[in-house]
Amino acid sequence: MAGLAYDVAHLLAGTTLLMSFALLYQRRLSAVVKVFAIQGLVIALAAAWQAHVQAATHLYLTAAIAFGLKTVVIPVALNRIIRRLGIHRTIETALGIAPTMLAGVALVALTILLVLPIAAGSALLTREIIAIALAVVLLGLLMMITRRNAVTQVIGFMSLENGLILAAVGVQGMPLVVEMSVAFSVLVAFLIFGVFFFQIRERFDSLELHYLEDVRDRGP
């Protein structure tokens, strides 16, 4: 049982990381949303699997939230935003795809170096989970800073959050996971609301309110 639990969890975690790379790889907005939905699904599965393995019912709730929000609601909402605001379908990158991938690999290498000193097998899965979650978090952040479209940045942020959930559900008996994921969802909701409300088409920092020039730090 332990072997299977380990293998499945590892597989799901690995898939999440793969999806993070896939997110970085995509050039088209709709594809990014799709990949993100898949990553949400994987996370939901991972949570559900852990709920099953640890016999922790509250993790089912987490899985349900992840599935509901990340696989259904948010992708739909994002697609609507894209349509409504007429956002370009291609992604404007600050750093080319290939360099981004290279940077991603470097980050993964960094995470490996970081987790190496952790005593192996001291607890179930700890080292592997940390390595992958760390990589997902860093890749999410990388996506936020190398992609210019607001929608991709929001997705980067949520992918970062996926890393958190991966870490949180992967360990035995982490309390308050549900509470925290709810609190986090509020944050995300605000974010999406903000993007929608301020009609942010391209970037976070151009609120498209035509006053940018005279407000951004009126000082020099």
Place this chain on the structure above:
Amino acid sequence: MTILALLGLPVAAAALLALLPGYRAGAAGNIAASGLTFCVAIAVALGERTADALFFVDDLNAYLILLTAFAGFTTSLYSAGYLGHEQRHRQLAPWQIRFYHAMFQAFMATMLLALTANNIGLMWVAVEGATLTTALMVSLYRTKPAIEAAWKYFILCGVGIALALFGTILVYLAAQTAQFHGIEAMAWTELQLRAPRFDGAILDIAFVFLLIGYGTKAGLVPLHAWLPDAHAEGPTPISAVLSGLLLNVALYALLRFKMLLGANPQALATGPLMIALGLLSLLVAGAALYRRRDVKKLFSYSSIEHMGIVTLAFGIGGPVANFAGLLHMAMHALTKSAIFFAVGSLAQSRGSQEIRALSGAVARHPAIGWGLVVAVLAIAGLPPFGIFAAEFMLVTAAVEHMPWLAAAIVVGLLLAFGGLIRHLQSIAFAPAPEGAKDLRVAPPLPLYLHLALVLAAGLYLPPPLVGWLRQIAGMLG
């Protein structure tokens, strides 16, 4: 029990104030609630040190609870006058004032929750809640710059807070390595006891994320970008509590984690990381003080600088430097909010917060102007004020441990001083701009109250207080 009262009071007040119509009743309710909270905070600070599953009180958080409740109370006094002016001059609609009051109490509730929470997750939730409430308050004026500032604040702190959550989860994971599970494994009191057996390597990674996450909230360079804008665009009382309270609470969170790592023999020394960020904050913010046009941005950079100093102090560690850090936290909170009180009143009188537009303060508003002069001299670290005492301890402690660091600190302090004094002189003493009209503003009493406290702390700290602070400094290791 008192803890519940401490947290329940602002929550209830927030709900009540959201419903209470009218500026007068709202302001009175806000003051009353804050005053009561302050009284309860005194009771908590004087009362016994308790710990249960969710909440606890020890010397460290009792100190900050007292400080937070006090500054919250005085700021509520100030904001009554501030909002009165805004209301008279139709800057804010009644619903906005009502919203402000509710949010003020909600913010106080999150601050106190973050301080009293005996759970790393709960504390995180509280800090996130504080982000949301303050983001809403920053955008209170609904002007475009205000909304932009709130947005920037929200995004940067959102990412920061996400990283902090990751760090929090990692700490729990580290606890796992010591076969330590469940809700206790997130309680400060328990974690602190068992930290020596945790896997140090995980704690290291966790601390980096926590440092970046809560460091964003504390406004450390290079994570500080949200801070000046948020301070500048929000209502001035909010600038005062952001600088005086929120930054301290974020640092408090860092301190707690630092203590955990300190207890673990395998874990990395956290000092150098904090020293690096603190020094960077001090130097960069000090340099950034020079080219400022907006007075509130100016003083928010000064807040960054002081957070840098406090972080440095705790990074150096040891009884003297920790004492300095603790004293500095309180002194900075009091002085900086006093400065915002003065600056807010002046800006209301002139209808502008451009430094150039504010000149002639001493000639036109002697009471507020001199108050500002004294407060800025105090924040700049001149005696006989409390910050000088704290900086004295910090520098001597730094000299003792790493002389080169003392040199860097001194350069940073001087740089910041030069920037502050340049603007202070032009605000306070340069002749008022041609045709400047001044609306009447009453000198804010909390300004003088804070200054009196800061002065008193510089001249004489009562031995019980010194003993208390020494004890906390000892706890911090």
Place this chain on the structure above:
Amino acid sequence: MLTGLALADLGFLVLAGLGLAAIRLGARATAIVCLGSTILCAANAAMALAALWTPAAEQLRLPIGFALGWTVLALDPLSAYFLLVVNLVGAIVSLYAVAHEHGEAQPARRLVPFQLFLFGLNLVPLAADAFSFLVAWEFMSLASWALILARPDDPAARRAAQIYLVMAVAGALALLVAFGLMAGGLDRYDFAALRAQRAGSLVVFVLVLFGAGSKAGLVPLHAWLPLAHPAAPSHVSALMSGAMTKIALYAVIRLVFDLNGQPAWWWGGILLVLGAGTALVGVLFALIERDMKTALAWSTIENIGIIAGALGLSLAFAGSGLAALAGLALTAALVHALNHALFKSLSFMGAGAVLHATGSRDLEQLGGLGRVMPQTGWVFLVAALALAALPPLNGFAGEWLLFQALIGGIALPSPMLKFILPVVAGAFALTAALAAAAACRLYGIAFLGRPRSPAAAAAHEVAPAMRLAMAVAAGLCLLFGLFPAAVAGLAGPAVVQMLGPPAAPVVALPFASLVAGNTAYVATALALAGLALAAIVLMAAGRLSPMPARRAPAWDCGFPDIRPATQYTAASLTQPLRRVFGRTAFVARESVAMPEPGDMAPARHTLAVADRLWQGIYLRIDQGIELVATQAARLQQLTIRGHLMLMFAALVILLAAVVVSR
């Protein structure tokens, strides 16, 4: 005694409170407050004198101030001596202020900081722990900053105040680090504890030189001084120049001689050379500055250089184990400190009287004041003679001792110092001669000749209290000039305290003569002889030349133009010297605009003087700060994505640091 001094010091705070109340009470209350500080200062001076008479070490420990320790106040000969300096000046200047403040707008603006300034000045010598020392030190800076800002509408005053305060704080921070180094991890900052572990650290020495030197005006840390002194009201300039710079020197002596421990001989060499450079730079600028008070400020720099040189010499001797010579040099420094305090405050009060009477400090607008304000004229002549370091005034005594110490320097074992000595001696001699030229210029242009402006012609004598204060100061200058040994005697206990019994200055009391080796300076005897000879000359002239003098227009070699503009001006008087030194210490650019032949326009001579040190150091620093500030400001201009990038970078760097450090 110490309790009395401490209580009197608190009295200044009370007076400051009264001064605040005097906002509404008007001129009478102002005068009362100033009189109050006169009395307090006089009482303090008397107590300090008594403490010097019966040298003893007293200590008070108060449970206030520093949170992690006690406030320790102590009175020993060194602090008593400097308290005497401060309070002599303080008493005289307060008396002057009684009338000077009369009729000024917003008296509280000056009255309150003035009392606080006196408080700080009195507290520094008493403070015997690092914390209260620095508190008092900064208090002094702050109060004087407020005084410089007494007329804030003047942009020059604001600029001066800003530069002053920043440099003062820089100095205080340097002292703070020095104290931290001296405490060496003991976490005890009272002087007794510091003294117990004297390590003789070079870094401390350098920091003290920077910290106290910036307050004293040691070149190249002098930039604030010529800006701040003229900007402050005259009685404040007197106090700053007379007392505050001395307190800075007190800090040097206290920290270097007393607390830091055995110096290496070559430290003294550094200070000696710095002192000589300071003296030269100061006097050269005093020679060309046309603003009276600025010229006096430069002269203060010069005298600080002389005192610093003497201190350096004393250190070199002490480091080479020559206690007696070290005592001689330290005596020179202390004697000159007291004397300079007196004559420089007298000069500033005189300049203040001129400003009061004519509304101008510009030498080119003055002239002939000796006839319209004769009493001020005579006291200023005394000041000028003292400034010129001429016998029998008190400015000479200290320089005489310094030269004796320099000559004693041939006993130094180090060849390097021996080579430096003649150069330094030449520099100090040049300084003395140039100081005489500068003093001659100040007095000669302002008080002699014919008035160069209507304001100068219409000047009137100043209020009696101001004249009284100046007369007291002038009287003391004469007294200390004629009895230089008395001053050396006062300095004696402090010298012995710093350097041990063999260093006691040799003072032969019967003739009140200063003795160094087998050389003596008996001012009284020479003055009596000079007076007798003058009497003989006068009698002989009266006997042999019976014709009464007749008044007539000046002949001037038949040159008929009697317009005041034909007189020599302040600029032209020292033009030859300016030419000689115009390419070294400063950059003097002269240009003459001659009109075309036939054009009736007057020719114009313009003179621009720039301080090389200002351009070379201060402007560079300013530019550097501007550059850094621009970069730091640019950080704020980034987009949100840019800020996120910074956050990401910080995260990755810290993570990498964690990896590397394991």
Place this chain on the structure above:
Amino acid sequence: MTVIAQVVHLVLIVALAPAITGLVRWVKARALGRAGPAPWQPYRDLRRLMLKTPIVAETSGPLYTAVPYLQLAAIWLAAAMVPAFTYDLPLAQAGDLIVLAGILGLSRFLLALAGLDAGTAFGGIGSSRELMIGALAEPAMLLVVFTVAVLVHTTSLPAISAHFIAQPVGLRVSLGMALVAIVIVAVAENGRIPIDNPATHLELTMVHEAMVLDYSGRHLAAIELASMLKLVVWLSLIQALFVPFGMAGAALTALALPIFVAKLAAGAVALALFEVGIAKMRVFRYPEFLGGAVVLGMLATIYLYVSHGF
């Protein structure tokens, strides 16, 4: 006994001073092939001036009339401090070379003030140049003092003379340099050629004469006498420092006084011949001339170190 010697000294120098100046002028005239006034002509000049009505500029103040007497008294005092036929003089014990320099400085200071008091252009010229010369001469003078002090370990004039009499140090490079330096200083201080021409009538080149241009009668007499006395001070200073031979100590010797007068006369003749041999310098070459003296003074000290060992 010493007091009597002092009084004799005081009277002697003031009586001799005009004669010495007269001697210089006479020798100069002779050397130039003119007959020249008799050496005692200065006495007549002084008497004539004393009998004239002094005219005082209207624009001048009280200092103006006081300065001639004060200045004369100061120089007389300075003269009294320099060992002459004996070094055991009370006033010479009361001060040293540095005090002497100070008193001479005082007299210069007073005269420069007097030049400014009338508010005339020429007075200013004189004062201005006098101040420059004084400023440049003083370091040279002090370096000479320094050289001597290194050798004798004191700046007290009687002690120096006594030392050189008791243990002649012989000819030394450094003393030679110091001598040249002090001669240059003396030339400058006394306003002799090449620095200043006491006999000039060209106002623009005047220094000392320009300063006192407006003085007349007894005031001018006092100033003239003072400058004559000053020459004696410098001549006796040079003899006291460099050729103190024949000088008496505590016990007076019969030859001391004639030897002193002879040394003064020899100095005067030497000065006159020196002046005949060179031309007046431009004002802006003074720094080079006096700077040479400073360098010589410094070299003198350093050579002393060399010969003494460090």
